[in-house]
Amino acid sequence: MIYLDNSSTTRPHPLVIKAVVSAMENTFGNPSSLHRLGLEAEKVVKEARQEVASLISALPEEIVFTSGGTESNTLAIRSVLDNTEDRHVITSSIEHPSVLSILNDYEKKGYEITYLPVDKKGHIDINDLKDSLRKDTALVTIMAVNNEIGSIEPIEEIGLILKDYPKTYLHVDAVQAVGKIILPLERVDLLSMSAHKINGPKGVGALYVKKSRELQSIMPGGGQEQGLRGGTENVPGIAGFGVAAKVAQEKMKEIKILKDKKDQLAKYLQELLPDCQINSPKESIIVLSVSFPKIKAEVLLHALEAEGIYVSTGSACSSKKTKHPVLAAIGLKEDLHEGTIRFSWGWENKEVDPKVVAEKVAKNVKELQTLWG
Amino acid sequence: MSDKIYLDHAATTAVRQEVLDAMLPFFTEHFGNPMSVHSFGREVTKAVEASRETIANCLGAEPKEIMFTSSGTEADNWAIRGFAQANSKNGQHIITSSIEHHAVLHTCEQLEKEGFEVTYLPVDSEGFVDPKNLEEAIRPDTILVSIMHANNEIGTIQPIEELGTICRDKKVAFHVDAVQSAGVLPINLKELPVDMLSLSAHKFYGPKGIAALYVKKGTRIKPIIYGGGQERGLRAGTHNHAAIVGMAKALELAISEQEEYAKKITDLRDMLIDGILEKIPHTRLNGPRGDKRLPNNVNVSIQYIEGEGILLHLDMLGIAASSGSACTSGSLDPSHVLLAIGLSHEIAHGSLRLSLGRENTEEEIKRVLEVLPKIVKNLRAMSPLYQG
Numbered sequence: 001m002i003y004l005d006n007s008s009t010t011r012p013h014p015l016v017i018k019a020v021v022s023a024m025e026n027t028f029g030n031p032s033s034l035h036r037l038g039l040e041a042e043k044v045v046k047e048a049r050q051e052v053a054s055l056i057s058a059l060p061e062e063i064v065f066t067s068g069g070t071e072s073n074t075l076a077i078r079s080v081l082d083n084t085e086d087r088h089v090i091t092s093s094i095e096h097p098s099v100l101s102i103l104n105d106y107e108k109k110g111y112e113i114t115y116l117p118v119d120k121k122g123h124i125d126i127n128d129l130k131d132s133l134r135k136d137t138a139l140v141t142i143m144a145v146n147n148e149i150g151s152i153e154p155i156e157e158i159g160l161i162l163k164d165y166p167k168t169y170l171h172v173d174a175v176q177a178v179g180k181i182i183l184p185l186e187r188v189d190l191l192s193m194s195a196h197k198i199n200g201p202k203g204v205g206a207l208y209v210k211k212s213r214e215l216q217s218i219m220p221g222g223g224q225e226q227g228l229r230g231g232t233e234n235v236p237g238i239a240g241f242g243v244a245a246k247v248a249q250e251k252m253k254e255i256k257i258l259k260d261k262k263d264q265l266a267k268y269l270q271e272l273l274p275d276c277q278i279n280s281p282k283e284s285i286i287v288l289s290v291s292f293p294k295i296k297a298e299v300l301l302h303a304l305e306a307e308g309i310y311v312s313t314g315s316a317c318s319s320k321k322t323k324h325p326v327l328a329a330i331g332l333k334e335d336l337h338e339g340t341i342r343f344s345w346g347w348e349n350k351e352v353d354p355k356v357v358a359e360k361v362a363k364n365v366k367e368l369q370t371l372w373g
Numbered sequence: 374m375s376d377k378i379y380l381d382h383a384a385t386t387a388v389r390q391e392v393l394d395a396m397l398p399f400f401t402e403h404f405g406n407p408m409s410v411h412s413f414g415r416e417v418t419k420a421v422e423a424s425r426e427t428i429a430n431c432l433g434a435e436p437k438e439i440m441f442t443s444s445g446t447e448a449d450n451w452a453i454r455g456f457a458q459a460n461s462k463n464g465q466h467i468i469t470s471s472i473e474h475h476a477v478l479h480t481c482e483q484l485e486k487e488g489f490e491v492t493y494l495p496v497d498s499e500g501f502v503d504p505k506n507l508e509e510a511i512r513p514d515t516i517l518v519s520i521m522h523a524n525n526e527i528g529t530i531q532p533i534e535e536l537g538t539i540c541r542d543k544k545v546a547f548h549v550d551a552v553q554s555a556g557v558l559p560i561n562l563k564e565l566p567v568d569m570l571s572l573s574a575h576k577f578y579g580p581k582g583i584a585a586l587y588v589k590k591g592t593r594i595k596p597i598i599y600g601g602g603q604e605r606g607l608r609a610g611t612h613n614h615a616a617i618v619g620m621a622k623a624l625e626l627a628i629s630e631q632e633e634y635a636k637k638i639t640d641l642r643d644m645l646i647d648g649i650l651e652k653i654p655h656t657r658l659n660g661p662r663g664d665k666r667l668p669n670n671v672n673v674s675i676q677y678i679e680g681e682g683i684l685l686h687l688d689m690l691g692i693a694a695s696s697g698s699a700c701t702s703g704s705l706d707p708s709h710v711l712l713a714i715g716l717s718h719e720i721a722h723g724s725l726r727l728s729l730g731r732e733n734t735e736e737e738i739k740r741v742l743e744v745l746p747k748i749v750k751n752l753r754a755m756s757p758l759y760q761g
Contacts, residue, residue: 003413008408009404012400012401017397020400021393021397024388025388028386028387029381029693030381030384032384034685034695035381035684035693035694035695036688066443068610068611069610069611070598070600073600097600098598098601099600101609105599202611202614203443203582203613218597219447219450219597220446220475220476221450221474222446230446230476231445231446231447232384236582237613301410310409310412310413311411312411313410
């Protein structure tokens with residue numbers, strides 16, 4: 001079994017499962033309770049907060065736990081836009097649906113949204129950003145790493161430009177970036193993370209909120225998470241996130257192992273199938289998006305599944321829709337959209353030989369091409 | 374539970390072993406993303422949908438009417454904000470009660486800032502909303518009424534059926550926060566005139582981080598968390614499927630044992646209430662007696678001392694209790710619920726909530742009744758307010 005869909009979700013690390021189970025069995029208290037069981041649960045949350053903060057070199061008090069990346073993105077965008085008079089937002093055309101759909105909603109309410117285009121490798125042009133910035137730009141929201149093709153956006157340069165716009169918030173969707181690249185937080189105000197993309201549990205994520213920035217709650221309740229996010233803390237999920245963050249931080253030193261495998265897979269695929277097209281830019285760490293002419297990706301996906309290889313046809317979050325906005329944005333010819341597969345590498349693939357994967361893919365692609373050709 | 378006695382089940386409950394066992398395979402072998410089309414995803418989708426069906430069956434709902442959220446707070450926020458935003462052109466007036474959970478009250482306060490009008494119905498000295506007051510408060514521009522099923526601090530069970538019928542007659546939507554009652558009291562949505570209902574797994578021995586909002590077919594509601602199209606486009610975010618499986622298992626177990634469980638803890642509850650009132654002078658019960666009180670809730674005000682002082686002493690003896698709801702226990706303000714039933718600040722400060730659960734025994738209650746009067750006596754001896 002070769003699981004190459006790590007951008008959709010990852011297998012929880014054994015130590016993560018241990019932490020989750022231990023929290024359910026031993027520290028089940030409500031962290032808001034004043035008795036010992038409550039304090040013990042609070043301690044678990046505190047330790048996890050430190051680990052998550054450390055992974056992105058932030059302060060523990062800058063970490064707000066949420067139910068996942070999507071909620072983090074919603075919290076970031078809504079709490080900025082609902083509390084300012086400024087009504088202009090800059091984003092890119094290849095953001096995650098959780099960002100684009102909420103911005104679409106604000107657009108309907110009369111906000112102006114600038115969607116920066118990307119080049120064929122998925123990068124925004126920093127000059128476009130410069131030209132789009134206005135006095136009333138409330139928010140710039142750009143993802144650090146794209147989920148479908150793995151492109152890395154120039155967050156540091158964006159930050160440098162925004163130094164001249166102190167009022168404007170910079171939000172970074174780093175769901176695919178955390179644990180893979182170092183994130184330059186200097187001018188970043190808000191940053192979204194998700195545990196299950198780094199071998200942590202599902203149902204838990206975080207939003208980094210720069211200390212000097214104040215946010216308004218969008219989910220009020222019992223005052224948890226500094227009043228920013230009500231709801232009894234998901235202590236087991238948070239404990240698992242903490243362990244996952246710790247493991248991810250240690251493994252980041254070896255991230256080249258995964259990138260090499262991704263590069264080798266690209267190389268072998270191009271050798272075996274000269275007509276395939278690599279959509280991912282060279283710098284992509286774990287994601288390899290490849291288009292194969294004259295095949296339907298979903299058919300290939302199931303053929304590969306029969307061989308024990310698990311891949312995806314796009315991002316999991318848009319894989320049930322027919323449109324491919326990211327592929328369209330990078331200018332991929334439309335007849336290739338339906339033939340696009342995403343291979344995404346993770347720590348469980350350390351022993352996987354990219355050549356074996358490439359050979360199996362090539363065999364199946366050729367069979368399908370003859371069938372449909 | 375050896376010498377430790379846990380009496381804070383209204384704050385949270387420990388996950389049952391059967392629930393944990395049901396969840397474990399979904400951390401290890403079935404870890405996929407339900408949105409993925411390969412078999413990892415499909416297996417998980419199947420488990421999520423089976424769980425949705427189980428929960429729907431437990432509540433007398435249809436699977437499509439069950440939406441998963443990350444917490445009871447999110448479910449409450451969503452019901453109120455999501456409904457208000459989707460229906461604001463029909464009116465901008467909302468009715469709730471003054472003893473709701475903060476997830477409801479703070480959301481209403483936010484909506485007030487955004488131009489909505491909110492009426493906070495008073496409650497009587499036992500915490501009941503008077504249906505007549507509701508009837509009178511409903512206006513032509515009222516779109517939503519949100520009243521909790523059972524109060525988290527004093528255990529008052531509201532006349533949901535009667536309140537809901539009034540809403541139906543006046544064609545106003547009715548949301549019920551059932552976080553404290555789900556799994557403890559029977560809830561049959563086939564018969565209850567309710568349009569939305571919140572429930573949270575960790576209050577009935579399920580995992581934290583998972584909850585649900587029942588949204589009756591035909592009820593218009595806008596999402597508050599946007600994105601990848603999960604939950605029919607109404608609540609985005611990768612499903613927390615292991616927790617969803619755990620929630621279904623927990624609710625199924627709770628419902629199957631509900632009658633027996635309610636009987637057992639009602640007896641323990643009354644033993645505890647009677648014992649405290651009998652053994653400790655200058656003490657009052659907050660909330661009603663009998664079957665209009667949550668079977669697991671005891672809330673007493675013990676005059677002349679601070680609830681938190683009692684808590685600390687109980688804690689040293691291994692007894693976990695609460696001075697109010699867990700969510701506000703960090704705050705120094707007296708409980709808004711106790712003030713709403715007419716208690717003075719001073720008496721509200723001396724309140725203690727003991728909430729029972731399935732593992733509590735008669736022996737444990739006897740032990741509490743043995744140590745609590747002594748703690749109170751000692752604290753009162755140090756209190757300048759107490760004249761003996």
